[in-house]
Amino acid sequence: MTGSRSSVPAMRTPAIETTDLTKTFTRGKSTVVAVDRLTLAVEPGELVAFLGPNGAGKSTTLRMLTTLVAPTSGTMRLLGRDVVADPAGARRCFGFVGQGNGAANIQYGRDEVIGQALAHGFGRREARVRADEIIEVLGLTEFARRPVQTLSGGQRRRFDIAIGLVNRPEVMFLDEPSTGLDPANRAHLQTLITDLHARTGSTIVLTTHYLEEADALSRRILVIDHGRLIADDTADNLKAALGDLVVLHFADPASAQTAAPVLQRRHDRVEMLENRVHVRTGRGPFVALDLVEAVRAEGYEVGGLEVSRPSLDDVFLDLTGRSLRESAPNADPTLDPTVEPGTTMSEEAVA
Incomplete structure (x- = not known):
């Protein structure tokens, strides 16, 4: 009897998977629901834009997925690894570029990237080779031996991305990567992200307030408001539905x-x-x-x-009743000093 292959395609493990992911905080006598039963799956290789006004829960979601904040309930996995049960394993899967500058001002850019490689367990020689490799890919070789504080905003953001990519992550989180950049540098960064995605095939999750950036970069748009996922589709489909x-x-x-x-x-x-x-x-x-x-x-x-x-901002206004461009100042509870002791980000961080 000869064997035969099954015609059923093998199921791929999602790059990111959450089920009923919830985060609540206590503020005074009130309970604030930052993320409310978020359930989603992102496939390997997707480039996804995560949109929402400040305080909607998107940054809290990223902090949970990157092991900085523990969920109140629900589950989350990165490439099949339980983020809470195996935070060290999860950290090996992803790179993260936050809203602030990740490189120290007085250090040389190259030294910062080497330091991050060492933190990920690279040997000293391997760390130098990997740092030079990613610095060249990002067009930073001529700036590598200059103090970070002497670089332009666009050059510093590229070093932030180098730090986030040094461990060859399969999943990349970019939290407002274009914030503070002028239009020319924003356009350059968009091209860089597109090229990196094509080159590495990494899964990329991008949060941004620049809707033209989300429209240009992302094949899939996730909209979150009041901690809940309210839309999940391509930009073209969302705009077509609005009319x-x-x-x-x-x-x-x-x-x-x-x-x-x-x-x-x-x-x-x-x-x-x-x-x-x-x-x-x-x-x-x-x-x-x-x-x-x-x-x-x-x-x-x-x-x-x-x-x-319709533009994506029109879609967002229709879905939420407000424009993303006019959203309120940052209201992320994980960064709010008025949150009661015992619920701050640092005290609830996953070991």
Whole structure:
């Protein structure tokens, strides 16, 4: 009897997997739910953008996944390793670039990268070889023997990424990597992240407040608000679900008020703002002409017409009721000194 291979494809272990992941904090007599039963799976090699306003729970989630904060309940795994039960094993899987600069000001950039390699268990010679290798990949060779404090913001962020990549991680967490950079350096960093993803095939999770960055880089968007995952899809699908915005201008608010019911009979998502009527619809350029003809057939004159494609910020506003660009100052409980003793990040950190 000859053997045969099963036609069922082998199941791959998710790079990141959480089930009912929850984190609560005590503030005074109140309990703050920072992350609320978060369940998700990220496949190996995905580049995912994690979006949410400050205080929504995304940074707390990253701190749990990177062993800095213990969950209140639920489970989380990196490449099959239980992050709580095996934090040392989990740390070998990932690299992390935080919002602040990871390299010390007075040290040479190369020395900082070598030091991080040594911390990951590289031998001295291997650490130097690996540091030079990643420094060359990131285009930092000419800056390697200069104090970090003499470098530009973009160069420092590249050294932060070098530190995060030195252990050849299979999973990379980038927490607001473009914060503080000028537009030119942000664009350069986006290209760098794209190239690194193509070169290494690592799983990358990116948090950002620059929605054009998330749109350009990520194949998948996760939106979190009030600690809950409220959207999980591609940027194109999220924008298509929202629809195009068609704006019809009228001579005055009274004309818009009387014309609005004509549009409401054709579309559900109609809103009047002063002398304008906004309609959300698919295939906006084609629908717009039908809307104008319908209004004119009822005796109303349209003074102007606009059609615009949705942006990720439009999607975010529709999902949460607020713009990501206008979110409040940082409200992450893991960084809040008013959190009661016994629940601070340092005291709940995983060993």
